[in-house]
Amino acid sequence: MRVVRxxxxxxxxxxxxxxxxxxxxxxxHRALLRxxxxxxxxxxxxxxVNPAQFDERSDLAAYPRDEERDAAIAEAEGVDVLFAxxxxxxxxxxxxxxxxxxxxxxxxxxxxxHFRGVATVCLKLFNLVRPERAYFGQKDAQQAAVLRRLVxxxxxxVEIRVLPTVRDDDGLALSSRNARLSADERxxxxxxxxxLHDASGADDPVAEARALLDLLHPDYVEVxxxxxxxxxxxxVRVGETRLIDNVLLEGVIA
Amino acid sequence: MRVVRxxxxxxxxxxxxxxxxxxxxxxxHRALLRxxxxxxxxxxxxxxVNPAQFDERSDLAAYPRDEERDAAIAEAEGVDVLFAxxxxxxxxxxxxxxxxxxxxxxxxxxxxxHFRGVATVCLKLFNLVRPERAYFGQKDAQQAAVLRRLVxxxxxxVEIRVLPTVRDDDGLALSSRNARLSADERxxxxxxxxxLHDASGADDPVAEARALLDLLHPDYVEVxxxxxxxxxxxxVRVGETRLIDNVLLEGVIA
Numbered sequence: 406m407r408v409v410r411x412x413x414x415x416x417x418x419x420x421x422x423x424x425x426x427x428x429x430x431x432x433x434h435r436a437l438l439r440x441x442x443x444x445x446x447x448x449x450x451x452x453x454v455n456p457a458q459f460d461e462r463s464d465l466a467a468y469p470r471d472e473e474r475d476a477a478i479a480e481a482e483g484v485d486v487l488f489a490x491x492x493x494x495x496x497x498x499x500x501x502x503x504x505x506x507x508x509x510x511x512x513x514x515x516x517x518x519h520f521r522g523v524a525t526v527c528l529k530l531f532n533l534v535r536p537e538r539a540y541f542g543q544k545d546a547q548q549a550a551v552l553r554r555l556v557x558x559x560x561x562x563v564e565i566r567v568l569p570t571v572r573d574d575d576g577l578a579l580s581s582r583n584a585r586l587s588a589d590e591r592x593x594x595x596x597x598x599x600x601l602h603d604a605s606g607a608d609d610p611v612a613e614a615r616a617l618l619d620l621l622h623p624d625y626v627e628v629x630x631x632x633x634x635x636x637x638x639x640x641v642r643v644g645e646t647r648l649i650d651n652v653l654l655e656g657v658i659a
Numbered sequence: 660m661r662v663v664r665x666x667x668x669x670x671x672x673x674x675x676x677x678x679x680x681x682x683x684x685x686x687x688h689r690a691l692l693r694x695x696x697x698x699x700x701x702x703x704x705x706x707x708v709n710p711a712q713f714d715e716r717s718d719l720a721a722y723p724r725d726e727e728r729d730a731a732i733a734e735a736e737g738v739d740v741l742f743a744x745x746x747x748x749x750x751x752x753x754x755x756x757x758x759x760x761x762x763x764x765x766x767x768x769x770x771x772x773h774f775r776g777v778a779t780v781c782l783k784l785f786n787l788v789r790p791e792r793a794y795f796g797q798k799d800a801q802q803a804a805v806l807r808r809l810v811x812x813x814x815x816x817v818e819i820r821v822l823p824t825v826r827d828d829d830g831l832a833l834s835s836r837n838a839r840l841s842a843d844e845r846x847x848x849x850x851x852x853x854x855l856h857d858a859s860g861a862d863d864p865v866a867e868a869r870a871l872l873d874l875l876h877p878d879y880v881e882v883x884x885x886x887x888x889x890x891x892x893x894x895v896r897v898g899e900t901r902l903i904d905n906v907l908l909e910g911v912i913a
Contacts, residue, residue, distance in 0.1 A: 412814065501761040502778070502812035508755040524756070525813075532814040558756035559779075560666065560786040 406480040408487045412494060415486075415533055420446040423536035423563075425527060427454045429469040429581030430478045433571040437540040438482035440568055449534050450479050452489040457496065458522030464647075469581055488534070495529060504528050506555060511625035512547040512649065515640060520551050527552055531563050539563050543658050544570040544578045546629040546636045546651040553632050567631060569658050570650070572598065578650045585646045594643045596621050601637055601652040610637045610654060634658050660734040662741045666748060669740075669787050674700040677790035677817075679781060681708045683723040683835030684732045687825040691794040692736035694822055703788050704733050706743040711750065712776030718901075723835055742788070749783060758782050760809060765879035766801040766903065769894060774805050781806055785817050793817050797912050798824040798832045800883040800890045800905045807886050821885060823912050824904070826852065832904045839900045848897045850875050855891055855906040864891045864908060888912050 409415060422445030424437045441448045452475055459465035472489060479487050504524040506513075513520050531539065541549050549567045556563055570578045576598040577583060577591070586594055600617035607613035614626045614637060624640035624647075634656030640649045663669060676699030678691045695702045706729055713719035726743060733741050758778040760767075767774050785793065795803050803821045810817055824832050830852040831837060831845070840848055850872065858868035868880045868891060878894035878901075888910030894903045 417816075499762075500812050502809045503759045503761065504813070505757045505759045506755060507757065508753075529812075529814050532816065535816075555756045558754050558783075559758070560783045562671075562786065562789075 406476070406484050406487055408476065408489060410490055410494070412490070412533060415488065417533075417535035418447050419537070421534060421536040422448050423530060423534045423539045424448070424450045424484075425530050425539065425541075426450060426452055426475075427468065427581075428452045428472065428475045430475045431571075431579045431581065433542050433544065433579040435478065435482055436568055436571050437542060438479065438484060440566065441538070441540050442483040444538060444566075445536075447486070448484050449486045449488060449536065450484045451530055451534075452476075452479075452487060453492075453495065453526070455495075455522055455526045456492055457525055458519050460516040460519045467585070469584065488530075495526065504555065504559075506551045508554065509551055510547050510629060510638075511627045512629075512638070512640060513551075515624045520548070523548055524551060524555050528555065528559070528561065531556075531561050536563055538566050540566045540568060542570060543567055543631075543636065544580065544650065546631060546638050546649075549631055550629050567633075567658055576602075578648075580648065582646055582648065586643060590643045590646065593621070594641075594646075594648055597639065597641050597648055597650050598652070601639060601650055605637055605652045605654055614639055628654065631656070631658070660730070660738050660741055662730065662743060664744055664748070666744070666787060669742065671787075671789035672701050673791070675788060675790040676702050677784060677788045677793040678702070678704045678738075679784050679793065679795075680704060680706055680729075681722065681835075682706045682726065682729045684729045685825075685833045685835065687796050687798065687833040689732065689736055690822055690825050691796060692733065692738060694820065695792070695794050696737040698792060698820075699790075701740070702738050703740045703742060703790065704738045705784055705788075706730075706733075706741060707746075707749065707780070709749075709776055709780045710746055711779055712773050714770040714773045721839070723838065742784075749780065758809065758813070760805045762808065763805055764801050764883060764892075765881045766892070766894060767805075769878045774802070777802055778805060778809050782809065782813070782815065785810075785815050790817055792820050794820045794822060796824060797821055797885075797890065798834065798904065800885060800892050800903075803885055804883050821887075821912055830856075832902075834902065836900055836902065840897060844898045844900065847875070848895075848900075848902055851893065851895050851902055851904050852906070855893060855904055859891055859906045859908055868893055882908065885910070885912070 422441030604614035621641040636651040638651035676695030854871035861867035875895040890905040892905035
């Protein structure tokens with residue numbers, strides 16, 4: 406595996422799969438890396454904690470960073486190139502051009518500027534790596550919806566592949582933020598996947614999930630359109646930690 | 660020359676030069692087409708009156724359209740592919756992803772939303788045609804500056820070529836908008852290139868141009884940085900017609 410720090414060292418290659426990550430790799434990322442390995446000749450993973458997508462400074466500061474561990478996981482999953490630039494390599498001091506998605510749902514309302522940061526860094530990575538396919542998890546459903554729309558609206562020649570959420574045995578969706586939960590918080594957090602699951606068959610899944618999530622005071626509950634699927638999505642705050650999750654309502658994610 | 664209406668008919672090809680236009684082709688466009696012809700194996704011109712970049716509805720309605728004449732000029736200049744889509748081919752009804760340039764100078768302040776429209780459509784064209792080089796005129800100096808910054812910030816693999824402004828014998832910069840000037844307005848409009856030219860050697864060119872343009876009530880006078888050159892730029896309104904122009908202060912445009 407080649408570790409690349411500088412844009413000038415990237416060599417765009419046909420049949421490349423790109424897995425953009427912010428590190429803190431878990432089994433959800435592994436599933437993306439495996440799919441990329443199976444479907445492409447070359448696999449590029451990026452490791453970049455994108456400052457532009459953090460709407461809360463404390464969240465950026467608390468974001469876990471362990472490059473050595475992440476590089477070992479990437480290598481074990483067959484990544485060919487790990488692109489791990491410093492922040493000023495992607496955002497030089499006079500950086501001044503942003504990609505602004507207008508339809509970002511309630512997750513976008515809850516996190517002003519977040520999807521602008523996501524859209525901008527992903528378009529940059531698509532232009533730098535020029536992948537045939539880029540891989541994202543269903544867990545970040547609004548992100549997947551924004552990026553599907555971005556590639557369509559801006560005519561970017563890349564396929565956005567969305568893969569099913571990977572969960573722990575207790576049902577909690579994997580997230581680097583789960584490490585911040587105390588044992589008590591974790592057991593409360595399980596109410597999120599449970600409520601979404603139980604509400605997904607209701608006549609009005611949004612109202613049902615809202616009722617079931619009452620004690621967790623959800624930021625929002627809404628239906629997100631991923632193109633090939635509709636999901637029921639919600640965000641809750643457990644202690645200091647904000648968690649999102651979603652379950653399939655219609656269609657297929659594979 | 661092949662006339663293409665639909666995105667699906669475009670076939671990106673190595674060594675392509677792209678000349679984006681809104682039609683109403685004049686000798687300034689011809690200079691861009693000739694440079695593209697000389698420097699690339701394939702020349703694509705686009706003909707698209709981009710609604711997203713008009714900040715005034717009346718300006719969009721008044722914009723001259725004569726595809727037959729434009730196509731004849733393009734063909735005479737050796738264009739291989741003329742991309743002339745309908746508006747909804749580039750902006751489907753639920754279009755919702757914009758490229759937002761933050762540094763757009765006083766021209767940007769005078770025309771809210773204009774450079775968002777320019778940046779968005781140009782990125783779309785770059786992604787659709789995937790040219791090695793794209794050609795723009797010095798006359799739209801802030802546009803050139805915005806696009807140079809866009810390709811750098813968003814890592815778009817295209818070279819932005821900026822070619823010198825072409826002028827009529829009396830010194831007026833060619834523009835499709837010149838056709839709207841009465842004879843009297845035209846002679847007043849000549850004060851713009853004259854003032855910029857006379858001010859360009861002054862110790863404070865901006866102040867000098869402002870003084871010389873006093874009777875034309877300029878929207879603004881400012882220095883625009885094109886990377887390889889600095890230009891002295893101004894906008895004036897003559898009757899109903901808004902005109903912009905600029906002259907070289909430092910560097911080379913070629």
